[in-house]
Amino acid sequence: xxxxxxxxxxxxxxxxxxxxxxxxxxxxxxxxxxxxxxxxxxxxxxxxxxxxxxxxxxxxxxxxxxxxxxxxxxxxxxxxxxxxxxxxxxxxxxxxxxxxxxxxxxxxxxxxxxxxxxxxxxxxxxxxxxxxxxxxxxxxxxxxxxxxxxxxxxxxxxxxxxxxxxxxxxxxxxxxxxxxxxxxxxxxxxxxxxxxxxxxxxxxxxxxxxxxxxxxxxxxxxxxxxxxxxxxxxxxxxxxxxxxxxxxxxxxxxxxxxxxxxxxxxxxxxxxx
Numbered sequence: 001x002x003x004x005x006x007x008x009x010x011x012x013x014x015x016x017x018x019x020x021x022x023x024x025x026x027x028x029x030x031x032x033x034x035x036x037x038x039x040x041x042x043x044x045x046x047x048x049x050x051x052x053x054x055x056x057x058x059x060x061x062x063x064x065x066x067x068x069x070x071x072x073x074x075x076x077x078x079x080x081x082x083x084x085x086x087x088x089x090x091x092x093x094x095x096x097x098x099x100x101x102x103x104x105x106x107x108x109x110x111x112x113x114x115x116x117x118x119x120x121x122x123x124x125x126x127x128x129x130x131x132x133x134x135x136x137x138x139x140x141x142x143x144x145x146x147x148x149x150x151x152x153x154x155x156x157x158x159x160x161x162x163x164x165x166x167x168x169x170x171x172x173x174x175x176x177x178x179x180x181x182x183x184x185x186x187x188x189x190x191x192x193x194x195x196x197x198x199x200x201x202x203x204x205x206x207x208x209x210x211x212x213x214x215x216x217x218x219x220x221x222x223x224x225x226x227x228x229x230x231x232x233x234x235x236x237x238x239x240x241x242x243x244x245x246x247x248x249x250x251x252x253x254x255x256x257x258x259x260x261x262x263x264x265x266x267x268x269x270x271x272x273x
Contacts (some may be wrong), residue, residue: 009262013253021067028060032216040235050238053228061216068217072133075197079137081191084144092152110142122210133209144190155182189261196254203247218243
């Protein structure tokens with residue numbers, strides 16, 4: 001199967017979940033914060049996925065949770081990509097002292113274990129949707145910066161780029177018109193991969209109780225299922241499995257997209273597939 005068809009499947013999966021998040025208020029049968037049934041009610045015609053420990057509709061939580069899980073992932077992706085692109089491209093293009101300073105900062109953040117750092121910062125700053133997204137974004141840019149730096153240094157040595165420099169073209173013109181065009185497939189691949197990792201990281205933090213526990217996200221659903229001992233009852237079938245499947249499905253869709261984009265960024269992978 002060609003990578004472009006795999007990418008189309010990934011796009012369909014991700015866009016379907018995005019549409020669910022956008023129109024969540026119209027799709028969800030109940031207000032996810034209201035008590036609409038008896039605790040631990042099994043799935044029925046009134047409640048497709050049953051209810052949680054206080055009688056809230058789990059299907060409504062699942063639909064609303066898509067919005068907040070996607071929002072955290074999107075904000076994290078934007079912060080991480082912005083920092084990584086700026087530092088990587090500027091360091092790779094200008095070199096010298098700027099490169100040395102930027103890479104020392106990048107190496108310092110890179111060598112710190114990612115998940116422990118995120119857990120420590122989240123516990124210190126408190127769990128909210130914005131805080132979670134900012135912490136994840138600020139801690140996850142070094143890898144992108146290192147890759148873009150190396151690629152920018154490679155592009156800078158190309159003959160037509162050196163010709164533009166010799167003709168007196170400004171760095172801004174070359175970076176925005178030519179270097180950015182060559183880097184765009186690689187940036188797209190890294191951005192999609194960062195989005196996927198952010199979704200998984202937010203779910204991990206929520207499951208550990210370090211994210212916004214008051215927000216209805218898929219991770220917080222798993223957290224409350226664990227805290228309220230859903231695993232000791234049959235409620236785990238309708239309380240744990242659905243959000244777990246949705247997290248996996250979204251990650252799978254993003255993985256397919258990143259695989260397809262990777263083939264465009266590296267033609268050798270496209271030929272191999």
